Amino acid sequence: MDNFNEKQVCILQVAERLFAEKGFDGTSVRDIAKAAEINIAMVSYYFGSKEKMLEALVLFRTDDLAIQIENLSKEPLSPLDKIGRLVDLYLTRINQNKDIYKIIHFELSSKKRVMNFESFNQVKKRNSASMKQIISEGQMRGIFNSEVNIDLLVPTILGTFFHFQMNRPYYEDILHLTTDEAFENYVKTDLKKHIQQTIKAILLYEM
Amino acid sequence: MDNFNEKQVCILQVAERLFAEKGFDGTSVRDIAKAAEINIAMVSYYFGSKEKMLEALVLFRTDDLAIQIENLSKEPLSPLDKIGRLVDLYLTRINQNKDIYKIIHFELSSKKRVMNFESFNQVKKRNSASMKQIISEGQMRGIFNSEVNIDLLVPTILGTFFHFQMNRPYYEDILHLTTDEAFENYVKTDLKKHIQQTIKAILLYEM
Amino acid sequence: MDNFNEKQVCILQVAERLFAEKGFDGTSVRDIAKAAEINIAMVSYYFGSKEKMLEALVLFRTDDLAIQIENLSKEPLSPLDKIGRLVDLYLTRINQNKDIYKIIHFELSSKKRVMNFESFNQVKKRNSASMKQIISEGQMRGIFNSEVNIDLLVPTILGTFFHFQMNRPYYEDILHLTTDEAFENYVKTDLKKHIQQTIKAILLYEM
Amino acid sequence: MDNFNEKQVCILQVAERLFAEKGFDGTSVRDIAKAAEINIAMVSYYFGSKEKMLEALVLFRTDDLAIQIENLSKEPLSPLDKIGRLVDLYLTRINQNKDIYKIIHFELSSKKRVMNFESFNQVKKRNSASMKQIISEGQMRGIFNSEVNIDLLVPTILGTFFHFQMNRPYYEDILHLTTDEAFENYVKTDLKKHIQQTIKAILLYEM
DNA sequence: TATGAATGAGAGTTCATTCAT
DNA sequence: TATGAATGAACTCTCATTCAT
Numbered sequence: 001m002d003n004f005n006e007k008q009v010c011i012l013q014v015a016e017r018l019f020a021e022k023g024f025d026g027t028s029v030r031d032i033a034k035a036a037e038i039n040i041a042m043v044s045y046y047f048g049s050k051e052k053m054l055e056a057l058v059l060f061r062t063d064d065l066a067i068q069i070e071n072l073s074k075e076p077l078s079p080l081d082k083i084g085r086l087v088d089l090y091l092t093r094i095n096q097n098k099d100i101y102k103i104i105h106f107e108l109s110s111k112k113r114v115m116n117f118e119s120f121n122q123v124k125k126r127n128s129a130s131m132k133q134i135i136s137e138g139q140m141r142g143i144f145n146s147e148v149n150i151d152l153l154v155p156t157i158l159g160t161f162f163h164f165q166m167n168r169p170y171y172e173d174i175l176h177l178t179t180d181e182a183f184e185n186y187v188k189t190d191l192k193k194h195i196q197q198t199i200k201a202i203l204l205y206e207m
Numbered sequence: 208m209d210n211f212n213e214k215q216v217c218i219l220q221v222a223e224r225l226f227a228e229k230g231f232d233g234t235s236v237r238d239i240a241k242a243a244e245i246n247i248a249m250v251s252y253y254f255g256s257k258e259k260m261l262e263a264l265v266l267f268r269t270d271d272l273a274i275q276i277e278n279l280s281k282e283p284l285s286p287l288d289k290i291g292r293l294v295d296l297y298l299t300r301i302n303q304n305k306d307i308y309k310i311i312h313f314e315l316s317s318k319k320r321v322m323n324f325e326s327f328n329q330v331k332k333r334n335s336a337s338m339k340q341i342i343s344e345g346q347m348r349g350i351f352n353s354e355v356n357i358d359l360l361v362p363t364i365l366g367t368f369f370h371f372q373m374n375r376p377y378y379e380d381i382l383h384l385t386t387d388e389a390f391e392n393y394v395k396t397d398l399k400k401h402i403q404q405t406i407k408a409i410l411l412y413e414m
Numbered sequence: 415m416d417n418f419n420e421k422q423v424c425i426l427q428v429a430e431r432l433f434a435e436k437g438f439d440g441t442s443v444r445d446i447a448k449a450a451e452i453n454i455a456m457v458s459y460y461f462g463s464k465e466k467m468l469e470a471l472v473l474f475r476t477d478d479l480a481i482q483i484e485n486l487s488k489e490p491l492s493p494l495d496k497i498g499r500l501v502d503l504y505l506t507r508i509n510q511n512k513d514i515y516k517i518i519h520f521e522l523s524s525k526k527r528v529m530n531f532e533s534f535n536q537v538k539k540r541n542s543a544s545m546k547q548i549i550s551e552g553q554m555r556g557i558f559n560s561e562v563n564i565d566l567l568v569p570t571i572l573g574t575f576f577h578f579q580m581n582r583p584y585y586e587d588i589l590h591l592t593t594d595e596a597f598e599n600y601v602k603t604d605l606k607k608h609i610q611q612t613i614k615a616i617l618l619y620e621m
Numbered sequence: 622m623d624n625f626n627e628k629q630v631c632i633l634q635v636a637e638r639l640f641a642e643k644g645f646d647g648t649s650v651r652d653i654a655k656a657a658e659i660n661i662a663m664v665s666y667y668f669g670s671k672e673k674m675l676e677a678l679v680l681f682r683t684d685d686l687a688i689q690i691e692n693l694s695k696e697p698l699s700p701l702d703k704i705g706r707l708v709d710l711y712l713t714r715i716n717q718n719k720d721i722y723k724i725i726h727f728e729l730s731s732k733k734r735v736m737n738f739e740s741f742n743q744v745k746k747r748n749s750a751s752m753k754q755i756i757s758e759g760q761m762r763g764i765f766n767s768e769v770n771i772d773l774l775v776p777t778i779l780g781t782f783f784h785f786q787m788n789r790p791y792y793e794d795i796l797h798l799t800t801d802e803a804f805e806n807y808v809k810t811d812l813k814k815h816i817q818q819t820i821k822a823i824l825l826y827e828m
Numbered sequence: 829t830a831t832g833a834a835t836g837a838g839a840g841t842t843c844a845t846t847c848a849t
Numbered sequence: 850t851a852t853g854a855a856t857g858a859a860c861t862c863t864c865a866t867t868c869a870t
Binding site: 039040042045 | 852
């Protein structure tokens with residue numbers, strides 16, 4: 001989005017991977033410099049400091065996190081199908097951005113650094129509004145349960161996905177997903193289907 | 208629980224809080240020593256090293272994470288009510304142990320350190336088995352949907368809860384939960400109710 | 415010699431071995447306590463401090479370093495044979511006390527600690543006097559070269575021996591002494607013979 | 622000699638002196654930094670670690686330890702005079718390199734660290750071969766005793782010298798060498814003469 | 829007499845950052 | 850614009866020693 005040149009983008013990408021793998025505090029500037037094949041001084045030179053690089057990274061990635069529902073709204077689909085498509089969009093988006101999500105989630109709940117997540121919150125609010133719009137439509141048309149706590153649907157979608165990812169070794173074990181491909185495939189089929197059905201069940205089932 | 212004396216327990220509790228707040232790598236032994244009002248050397252003295260203290264902490268807390276459903280199984284409740292109670296148990300348990308869960312989740316998905324989470328996995332498997340048992344009962348009696356992916360129910364419960372906790376500042380904002388008490392109250396009522404209804408909807412709604 | 419009880423002697427023996435192997439500064443009180451199977455506090459308890467234990471060790475061993483020539487002087491041997499026997503005595507003595515010699519030699523030339531080596535010097539002077547006595551006898555009887563620098567004979571004997579010991583790995587290599595036994599045997603035969611002949615050659619050869 | 626810059630050489634020289642004075646384990650990186658007027662971090666920065674600095678030091682100095690006898694061999698001197706010159710060369714060389722010799726001798730016989738002394742051994746072998754060459758010449762011409770254990774001549778030369786140095790306080794005392802100059806002078810005249818005569822006596826005296 | 833618990837000091841090393849070039 | 854050199858601060862851990870029992 002911003003004014004990052006090619007080299008800066010390269011550094012950010014390397015930093016993103018390492019921060020996701022080892023945490024911000026567990027990753028040294030030397031690690032990043034080595035992995036990105038740059039001089040150690042470049043991080044301070046380009047971003048001011050290690051922390052400012054983290055902030056730059058968050059800004060750099062935040063835009064990627066927004067889901068695009070403009071077209072979805074206009075499509076001639078039933079609210080139920082729209083929800084299915086929306087969950088699909090959500091999962092595709094966060095699956096592509098696992099790393100930055102992991103980093104942000106850590107920082108959000110960390111008392112170590114005070115960071116500005118305004119832009120991130122804006123994206124969340126926008127995404128949430130998109131969801132609310134579709135659900136409202138379904139509720140008005142009497143299709144969706146009207147007593148649903150809409151604010152908690154996003155935590156349900158994202159939480160289920162991330163919890164599965166966080167405990168990857170455990171689920172690889174009990175689900176016999178021995179290869180990266182098998183795991184990724186399970187996420188894109190079974191896990192996605194489960195989350196879609198969960199959301200639909202919440203919206204459709206009358207308590 | 209194990210063979211930890213009073214002072215060791217105190218250190219572990221302080222370490223747990225700080226690790227949850229600032230991460231393992233973001234917390235120095237000095238931080239812990241200061242907060243626990245002990246000499247810096249005590250950490251190495253009692254646990255061998257900072258990392259071994261982390262391992263001790265995980266072992267120390269792991270047993271707390273098991274849910275007790277023995278009594279629940281015997282109670283004269285419908286499968287549906289049992290599930291409601293089970294989710295309640297789950298949430299109570301993880302709400303009490305948020306810190307260690309956060310620590311473990313970070314370490315599980317970290318390439319920084321190689322830790323042994325066998326005992327943690329055992330607990331997860333035991334908890335999972337408890338849940339399967341109750342659901343199977345409901346399925347056999349024709350109450351519960353038989354096409355549910357049972358393995359993904361726990362991620363749904365825990366994931367929703369943790370995602371809400373992780374994004375606490377965001378939800379405090381949009382839900383106008385201005386005090387700790389208000390937030391905690393929302394978790395224990397609205398969030399719990401949402402998760403319980405989600406699980407019930409999954410189990411009961413026929414796709 | 416002194417008032418060391420059984421346990422103290424045991425500690426000193428263990429310390430002697432470790433100090434010889436790894437140096438005083440390279441050996442921790444914990445190392446000694448572990449090897450001697452005693453409590454860490456015992457070293458300070460028995461000897462006051464680590465350094466005082468070293469001093470105690472030097473005193474404890476010093477007497478062992480004196481060679482006994484009283485009987486030798488009285489025996490009806492030629493001065494040459496007496497010298498041969500004397501070198502034999504010397505080498506036997508220092509071979510038995512390699513460890514303490516190594517320790518003392520390090521401390522003597524060290525600026526780290528200021529130690530009192532008076533008792534050690536006394537022994538050296540006594541040993542040196544014994545040697546001078548025998549050589550004087552030989553010189554007076556016109557058998558030994560009168561221009562020998564007697565003070566440098568002891569450095570020749572001990573120096574050759576210790577240099578060989580110091581460079582043990584090198585000599586094991588070039589002399590093909592593959593076992594401890596082979597090495598020890600070489601010392602007791604070839605090296606001893608060489609040193610004896612060296613001293614004799616010095617005393618007998620007229621420049 | 623190698624690829625050490627000016628500052629690295631300075632650090633190595635300071636370290637050499639301190640290691641010789643107080644031993645490797647008795648010298649802290651802080652001591653070296655202070656004496657060399659550098660930042661503490663420089664040792665790790667330049668050499669990787671304290672131990673690697675020691676290895677660098679050994680390599681840095683090893684070449685200095687080789688004696689040059691190429692010219693000596695060609696000179697029109699008698700084998701006896703050549704031996705005298707050779708001992709002179711040896712003593713001059715080791716007198717200049719007392720410190721590194723002391724350090725190496727300690728490490729050679731230490732079980733604390735495992736170091737690679739291959740380059741040092743190579744130099745020793747080369748020096749030893751030089752000596753053997755000259756002696757062989759004398760033996761073939763019937764001048765030198767043919768029953769000499771040539772391998773033990775170097776220990777005799779170096780051992781005598783080092784033992785004298787090691788026990789410096791003792792010899793200062795009994796030889797009344799009250800100043801550094803007097804001691805140094807004694808080494809360069811009396812001690813050297815003694816060692817030269819010792820080697821000559823060994824080679825010339827027929828048992 | 830003997831010991832486990834505990835401590836302050838200092839060890840070697842790595843950290844993010846700065847500076848001269 | 851970019852970098853290698855260099856630094857002070859902070860890191861974890863071990864040290865010899867002390868103290869209450």
